Every structure is written in C-alpha cells, then in structure tokens.
Amino acid sequence: xxxxxxxxxxxxxxxxxxxxxxxxxxxxxxxxxxxxxxxxxxxxxxxxxxxxxxxxxxxxxxxxxxxxxxxxxxxxxxxxxxxxxxxxxxxxxxxxxxxxxxxxxxxxxxxxxxxxxxxxxxxxxxxxxxxxxxxxxxxxxxxxxxxxxxxxxxxxxxxxxxxxxxxxxxxxxxxxxxxxxxxxxxxxxxxxxxxxxxxxxxxxxxxxxxxxxxxxxxxxxxxxxxxxxxxxxxxxxxxxxxxxxxxxxxxxxxxxxxxxxxxxxxxxxxxxxxxxxxxxxxxxxxxxxxxxxxxxxxxxxxxxxxxxxxxxxxxxxxxxxxxxxxxxxxxxxxxxxxxxxxxxxxxxxxxxxxxxxxxxxxxxxxxxxxxxxxxxxxxxxxxxxxxxxxxxxxxxxxxxxxx
Numbered sequence: 001x002x003x004x005x006x007x008x009x010x011x012x013x014x015x016x017x018x019x020x021x022x023x024x025x026x027x028x029x030x031x032x033x034x035x036x037x038x039x040x041x042x043x044x045x046x047x048x049x050x051x052x053x054x055x056x057x058x059x060x061x062x063x064x065x066x067x068x069x070x071x072x073x074x075x076x077x078x079x080x081x082x083x084x085x086x087x088x089x090x091x092x093x094x095x096x097x098x099x100x101x102x103x104x105x106x107x108x109x110x111x112x113x114x115x116x117x118x119x120x121x122x123x124x125x126x127x128x129x130x131x132x133x134x135x136x137x138x139x140x141x142x143x144x145x146x147x148x149x150x151x152x153x154x155x156x157x158x159x160x161x162x163x164x165x166x167x168x169x170x171x172x173x174x175x176x177x178x179x180x181x182x183x184x185x186x187x188x189x190x191x192x193x194x195x196x197x198x199x200x201x202x203x204x205x206x207x208x209x210x211x212x213x214x215x216x217x218x219x220x221x222x223x224x225x226x227x228x229x230x231x232x233x234x235x236x237x238x239x240x241x242x243x244x245x246x247x248x249x250x251x252x253x254x255x256x257x258x259x260x261x262x263x264x265x266x267x268x269x270x271x272x273x274x275x276x277x278x279x280x281x282x283x284x285x286x287x288x289x290x291x292x293x294x295x296x297x298x299x300x301x302x303x304x305x306x307x308x309x310x311x312x313x314x315x316x317x318x319x320x321x322x323x324x325x326x327x328x329x330x331x332x333x334x335x336x337x338x339x340x341x342x343x344x345x346x347x348x349x350x351x352x353x354x355x356x357x358x359x360x361x362x363x364x365x366x367x368x369x370x371x372x373x374x375x376x377x378x379x380x381x382x383x384x385x386x387x388x389x390x391x392x393x394x395x396x397x398x399x400x401x402x403x
Contacts, residue, residue: 001034001402003033003036004034004035004036004348004349004352005349006035006036006340006344006346006349007344007346008038008067008069008340008344010037010040010067010069010070010336011039011060011067011070012040012042012070012071013044013060013071014043014044014045015045015073016044016045016046016075017074017076017308017313018308018310018316018322018324019304019309019329020073020308021313021316022326022329022387025326025387025388025391026330026391029394030330030333030356030391030394030398031333033395034398035337035352040063040067042056042063044056044057044060044073044095045075046075046078047086049092049095050088050089053089054092054093057098057099058098058102061098061099061102062102064099064299064301065102065103065295065299068300069299069300069302069336069340069343070299070301070336071301071302071303071333071335071336072302073303073304073329073332074303074304074329075095075308076308077092077093077094077095077096077097079091093139094139096134096139097140100139101139101140103134103301104189104295104296105134105299106131106132106133106134106189106197106293106295107130107131107134107272107292107293108129108131108197108291108292109130109276109289109291109305110129110290111128111279111289112328113127114284114364115365116379116380117373117376117377117378118376118378119283120281120282120283123258124260124261124282125261126260126262127261128256128262128263128279129201129263129264130264130267130275131190131194131197131205131266132267132269132271132272132273132276133186133187133190133221133266133267133269134293135183135190135269136181136182136183136186136269137180137181137270138180139270140180140181141178142179142180143176144176144178145174146171146176148173148174149171149173150171151167151169151171152177153166153168154166182221184224187220187221187224191224191225191228191229192232192296194264195228195232195233197294198264199233199236203242203262203263203264204243204244204245204262204263205244205245205264206245206247206255206266207265207267208246208247208248208251208252208267208271209248209268209271210248210249210250211248221268222246225244225246225266226246249271265279276305277289277305284373284376285325285373286306287304287306287327287328287370287372288325289304289328290302290304290305290328290331290332291303291304291305291332300335302333302335302336304332305328312324322386322387323371323372323385323386324387325370325373325387325390326390326391327360327364330356330357330394331360333353333356334354335353337349337353338350355402356398358401359395359397359401360394363393363394363397366393367381367382368383368390369383369384369385369390370384370386370387370390
C-alpha cells in the first residue's frame with residue numbers, strides 16, 4: 001500500500017515517562033506504516049528542557065506559530081521531588097503554561113464516548129466540552145517565600161513613571177506570596193473563541209468565575225464576556241436558539257452535576273484544568289479526554305488532557321507489562337493530522353485520521369480495552385489488554401479499513 005503523503009510538517013513535541021513510550025509505539029504501529037510522516041521534532045522531555053534551560057519549549061512554541069499545527073506528548077511539570085529525581089538546575093515552569101502563553105489560545109477539552117461505558121453521573125447523556133482559557137493566571141505567576149515579618153505590596157509603574165501601590169498583607173510571620181496577571185486582549189480573544197465555537201457546534205455556552213470574591217480580577221473576565229456577547233454574538237445566538245449563561249463557579253459545578261450535558265463550559269485557566277479532569281473521569285477515564293489549544297490567529301496544538309502516567313512508567317522500568325490507555329494520545333495525533341489535511345487540502349490525510357479514530361472505537365466496542373476502562377464497561381464481554389495488545393488490535397482494524 002502506498003503511504004499517504006504530507007506537504008507541511010506537524011510540529012512534534014515529545015514528552016516524558018509512560019506517555020513518551022506510548023508516543024513511540026503509536027508512531028511505529030499506527031502512523032508510520034500508513035503515512036509518510038513529516039514532522040519538525042522537539043524533545044520536551046524533562047532532561048532536554050533542563051539541558052537547554054527550557055529554551056526548547058520556547059523554540060517548539062514558535063515553531064507551532066510558524067507551521068500552524070502541533071501535536072504534543074504529555075510532559076512533567078517538576079516539583080521539588082522531581083528536581084531531586086532528575087537532578088535539575090531549577091524547578092522549571094509548566095511547558096504547557098509556556099506554550100499557551102506564547103500561542104495565547106483557548107483549550108477545548110471533550111470526552112471520547114462509547115456506548116458500553118456510561119457516565120458516573122447517570123443523568124449525563126451528552127458530552128460536556130470544557131473551554132479553558134490557556135493564558136496567564138497561576139500558570140505564569142511569580143511567587144515568593146516570605147521569611148518573616150514585613151509588608152507585601154503590589155506595585156504598578158505606568159509608562160510615564162507614575163506609581164500605584166496597594167498593600168497585599170502585613171506579614172507578622174513567615175508565609176507565601178503570589179502575583180498573577182491576565183490581559184484584556186487575551187480575555188477578549190478567549191471570549192471570541194468560546195462564542196465562535198458555540199456557534200460552530202450549536203451548543204449553549206456557560207461561563208463561570210468567582211466575581212463576588214474577586215471583584216477586580218474575576219469581574220473583569222465577566223464584564224468582557226458580557227461586552228463581547230452583546231456586541232458581536234447575541235443576535236446569532238438567538239437566531240440559533242442557543243444561550244449564553246453566566247454564573248458563579250460553585251453554582252456552575254452544582255448545575256453541571258444536575259444537567260444532561262451537551263454544552264460548552266468556559267472556565268478560567270485553573271478552573272478549566274481541574275474541571276476537565278473531573279468531567280473526563282466522570283465520563284469514564286482521563287485517558288478518554290481530547291484537548292486542543294486554538295489560538296486567535298488560527299494555530300492549533302493537540303494533546304492528551306492527562307499527565308505522564310508516572311506509576312505505570314515505574315512498572316515499565318521494572319520490566320512489568322502495563323495496561324495504559326493510549327486513546328487520548330492517539331486522538332491528539334488524529335486531530336493534528338486531520339487539521340493538517342484540512343489546511344493543506346489533503347483529503348486522504350484527513351480521511352486517514354477519521355479511519356484511525358473509527359478503528360479505535362471499533363476496538364473498544366468489540367470489548368478490547370485497557371484496565372482503566374475494563375471495569376466500567378457494561379453489556380459486552382470485555383478482554384483486558386496490555387498497552388501493546390490494545391494498539392495491535394487497533395492496527396488490525398485500521399488495516400481492514402484501509403484495504
């Protein structure tokens with residue numbers, strides 16, 4: 001069989017631990033036998049980030065802006081334990097945070113659904129898509145350990161040298177301090193992305209913050225969303241019969257649990273990080289959650305919504321077989337290949353991505369699953385597979401579809 005050709009390379013961002021192992025396996029078994037894969041490769045594994053003082057993350061982000069479509073493996077965001085384990089020069093910031101800051105995009109996360117796995121929340125009948133603002137806030141915050149008594153202030157000096165000061169806290173003992181920020185331009189882009197996505201998918205849009213407590217920071221998000229909606233999208237929403245709804249984050253959580261699903265839930269950066277994990281797990285597994293970062297100027301970065309699966313990686317290093325679910329990582333590749341095909345006018349490349357996803361779903365519907373899903377399936381006979389066995393089963397079905 002002749003391999004499917006590509007014109008423009010994908011920006012490939014490799015990662016860490018078990019997902020790095022799976023990444024290689026997916027390429028070898030499900031992609032390279034069928035596609036003449038063209039990528040510009042960046043190793044975002046923690047050792048390489050440390051060696052380059054994290055410059056590799058910046059380079060990969062700029063490449064994503066250059067080529068328009070990137071696919072990323074899960075990566076470690078180091079804590080103190082990881083600094084010691086990997087003998088790092090310093091505690092490097094989240095690579096996802098860096099990428100999102102450079103691309104200034106919105107992350108849309110949606111679950112992969114199959115008939116045999118019912119959501120934990122019994123009344124959920126339709127997918128819930130999380131729209132996560134992927135810029136600033138705690139992910140680009142500056143932090144300080146306060147050694148003892150003293151005054152902490154926020155200081156802003158404008159372009160003319162005028163100074164504005166505000167006391168944060170008069171410390172009477174040691175503590176911690178954090179300064180975070182966001183920009184009106186990024187919040188406005190986030191709002192436009194969410195409203196456009198809601199129109200494209202004909203779904204209601206919910207947005208939540210905690211503006212009753214955060215009367216400047218969160219309230220700015222609320223106000224900008226309201227302004228953008230009234231000025232640019234209200235008429236179209238009403239024509240389509242879809243709604244824009246704002247509420248407090250705690251009320252939103254309660255409403256989500258009671259709902260049937262079938263809407264987009266827009267969240268600030270941290271809220272979206274947490275809530276996407278909650279929603280994906282309730283729908284079956286975090287490894288069944290797709291994620292795409294969409295920037296205002298039309299750049300796309302696809303990745304799995306989960307982490308590096310550290311526990312399985314240690315088992316792998318010990319020579320044990322693992323049953324790690326590769327679905328979201330496969331869908332990162334299919335999403336990127338489909339978008340690359342759309343942008344380059346390569347219908348066969350986009351069709352390949354569709355067929356690979358169909359092969360994945362067929363494999364699951366045939367009862368072949370990794371351990372995380374096997375205990376959740378209802379109404380079918382289940383065969384629990386190792387990671388390699390599951391990918392081999394997908395390849396078998398893919399080959400039949402491509403024959």
